[in-house]
Amino acid sequence: MPSATAVEPPEPTLGETMAGVTAWVRENPLATLLLAICGGLLVYFYGFYSVFMNGAQSTAVWAWKGWNDENDQVHCRFIAPIILFILWQRRGELISIVKEPSLRGLAFVISGIVLFVLGIRCLQARLAILSLPLVVYGSAEYLGGKACARIFIFPCLLMLFMVPVGGVIQSTVTLQLLASKTVGALCALLGIHIQLIGTTINVDGHSFEVAGGCSGIRSLMAMTMLAALYVYYALGRLWQQFVVFAGSIFFALIGNIARLFTVVLVAKFWNPEIAGGLYHDYSGFVFFPIAVLAMVGFGNLISRDWSQASARIAKTLTAPDHEAPRKDVDEVEGEKKPASPISYDY
Template identity: 35%
Template sequence: MMDSSNPAAHEKFLTAPMLAALVSGGLLLAWPYLAIAEFGPGGSQNGFQWLFSAWNPETDYEHGWLVIPIIAFMLYHARHCIIRAPKRIDWRGLLLFVPACILLMLSFRVGQPRVAMGALPLILLGGAWYLAGPQTARICAFPLLFFWLCIPLPSFQQATVELQIIATQFGHLGGSLFGVDTYLQGTNIRSTEGHWDAFNIAGGCSGMRSLMALIMLSAAWAYLSDLKFWKKCVLFLSAIPLAVIGNGVRIASIVVMAEYGDARFAAKTWHDWSGLLFFFPICLLGLACVHSLLAGEMIWNPFRRKKVVVKMNKAQ
């Protein structure tokens, strides 16, 4: 095992044969994902082309492009731990690497691009485990597996109808708090006095798209926090109720705007921009509040940094 405290040990690990193995391995991995077109309409897309085309409103995964820079940031954030981790060849990494490669080959046989893209982080993680050892693999595990959050899964869309009903109820109840008389017909919110045309809470307004984006952000937030594991889980799961509440407030604001303002403006402009004005501020503030409760102090406390510095000085 290599001494992690000795910089020369890391230089010795990155020998010419090791660099050659990394480069050749990267090229071999790029070939099935970039050169082989077996997916999409008529088998005209490679794995990444299919993935990029799947980040669209129909799949509710428009946030998918954010996953790549977040992964890069998480790996950059953990760079010192990765550098200090002892490096050694560990054959146990092949127990993950080989089955993941088999999954990749099977994905071309059955024409399932989700299987191919889902195998990618497992291949990278198994390779890191084999080439650099278990500690490096453990550090890289979450950032690499985070990639799964950008792969569209149809099963998530099955909850759209339930979320539509919840959003409709929120719009009705939220409007009543501000004196707006409405009644519901399925997923339609109608004015009792007929002041404006019915608002249909369609699939795009259900909040599924926003929920998936917030789950992605809360997962990265929980990973980067210094909380205990169970508290990280609570912070991550809090994204679900926060997304429902944030979308409900947004729908209610559209109803109130239509009643007391301009119905046409509410249905068009306000509908398009209320997410930025209500949903994301409410959800991000909610995540900050949950984090503060779990940490026992405000995470935006300006004196927090001073306390950390004082503790470090006392320790020295």
């Protein structure tokens, strides 16, 4: 008899979800009140409590303005909808799990509040943004327990990518030097004459500065966020997720160095103005997808079941040879034996 396979229950519809939420609200009025208070406080302090930029911007407004083209972080504006989508996908678990409130969640909530107050006092909006994952995770564990908080782990980690890099780009001297020196080494290896002075590359009298934005920090931020989403959905084992996520940093840096190297090649063998203008501005749309594909290929490589693959290869190598096709003419000691004469019946 064929073995029965486990069938996962379908995700609840919108109506079933609303019915489940309504039932939970009726059964847990105190938890509902606490949840409403926490949600209201989060919306007010992060969205409407204006303290930054001389009291003109709240934490949310400051972050929104930091997600701009200059910082190459426009993609951060989609993080909140992505988090809501992930939680919506796991709505069945959130409804069905047994809620066991845990006081340990208060430790995370208090830590987040302290960090938020510290960010307000120091006028460091990044600290205020970093406090949000602590508050959300702590609230989930305090109201729903460890099983509920476990669902919020990845969305809370994804919130870390909401921090605008902004002035952090000015502190990327190490990455700038790494990129410029690597490009210089590649040119020396291939016999391409350039002059390297710090982070400035001189190509036939034309200077190209490896600025903070060209250091790889921006592509690094985007790549790591994509890597986090990829490993969350595509890889099941924790060690595979960590390896691919760490490897995404390497692929982002390599892709950026390859882009800078091609800028030098375009300036050397074609047109320096095009290299520093049109090609520099749009080459990222070529090398970044290549880096992403390299990361996906690496993830596919380490997630394959190599034991089955090696077993198939071994079976192919050890399989007996097929019988040689039968010939119409027998060969005896290298000489052909004529076929039997054909008889005709009249």
